[in-house]
Amino acid sequence: MKCPECGNEMQEGHLICEVCGYEVQMVPDFEEDYEPQIDNHIVDDAIKIDDIWADEAITDQLITDTGILIWAGIKHKVILGLILAVSMILIIIGAVWGVRRISDADHQLDHARNLAAQGKYDSAISSLENIYVSHPEIAEILFLESEYYMELGKEDQAIDTLQRMISSGTYDSEDILSAYDRLINIYASSEDYESIAKLLNDCEYDEITLAYQNYVAFAPTFSYEEGRYENAIRLKISANTSGTVYYTLDGSIPNESSARYDGPIVLDHGEYLVSAIFINQYGIVSDVVTGKYDISNDIPNLPVVNADSGEYHEPVLITVEVPEGYKVYYTTDRSTPTQDSVEYIDPIPMPVKYSNFSFAAISEDGLSSEVVVRSYSLSFPDGIPLNEAVNILKKRLIERGLLDDMNGNSNRAPGRYTYEVISAIPISGQGDYYTIREFYHDGSGVETPTDTTYIVEIHQGSTAILGGNAVTGFLAIAF
16 A cells, blocks of 8 residues: 555555655545435444454554544544434424414414404404413414404403403513503593593503503692691692692591682681692592691781771772781772782772772781771762763864764774773862773774773863872873
8 A cells, every 4th residue: 555645655554654654544534515424324334344344354453542543533423423413403393393383373363363354253362362372472362352352342351351461470561551551542432530540540650650640630739748837828739630629728528519729728827727639630539638737927917998988979099008018919809819919009099989999918928917898989979970971081082083983983993992980089289080991992802901091070071181190199181
């Protein structure tokens, strides 16, 4: 046998070239394309090798360290090949099983959809239940099932199906949120707002409670914590959404017959036990919230009004002494004055005919005195009647080109003007005058006072424009 490397004629039975030292390989190297065939023929190959060695009567030199290593290499490759083959088979089987399992569920879902498309909702639901037994992790099963129950008019079953999904703990948050959304829409369509409120109260997902907070009536909140205060407070009550707050101040449970909250409540002196509820736009009633407040400050002194109640036949300016550290507010409709009422600044000309005034001194923090009430009747038996005073003014305005006719039409504007006697004032050295306000009507029903106030002398009928003020003195400005 010649050496494949240098061509030297090697002695029979030798596996190593005496010239170049090349080691002859008795077992051929396996190529990649050939290795898979080992699995099928390894036993036969081993028998053939044993037969060859027996027939050729290989000498003892073959059973050397080199020969033993060759045989060990063959056995190693055989075992490795078997392991690789078995692993590949298991992987292929698992992949095929998974694909078939998934495709099997998809096929069954398509079958259920086809049944529903044919109007066979009962059959579709039965098919979905069968799928659910082996695939409880697929959310679409329960979504379709609730949908088909609704098609059958079985709302309770649809609700139970979605409730089962929410409480299962099997599905991801996206599917759970979708289940909440569908469930709330079912309740809303039947105006079952109580069930929506209960569902949201028990919900642990902030996204849902925030998105549907209009359906929930949370207990209202107070702007002040309960406790003792040395000054009056303006207590505000807030709710989470649209609706109405009702309250009581004596600790009784409020209801729709109780006081309706429309603005800050002034707690000025004494003890208050404020209780409130909120009823949202869907009629859901909140829990009751209660706060105890003890206000210990002193009540302001009463404002002093110079004009007592009674009948008057000459102009009077109503003046008020304002307690130090307070402001005086008044109303003319018999309501209780608040800080939102008209503030007393200058003396008030007494209105003609009949009038009612309510005065109260109120501190910056809302503490109010008791209310002072005055009623007046002002008339001028020997003076020009009120309607005649208005006609005198109109004629004067026509003369001056400010009106076109007695109906109040004018080239100043497309609408018309009207006039009303408001009060009576004295003007030093010139007499007593009616004050007459001018109003503009734009034709749409809107009446707007203009910036001009006219005056007509009560006894002589002379006309002018009102100038000055009650503090510095009124003026009659000719026009």
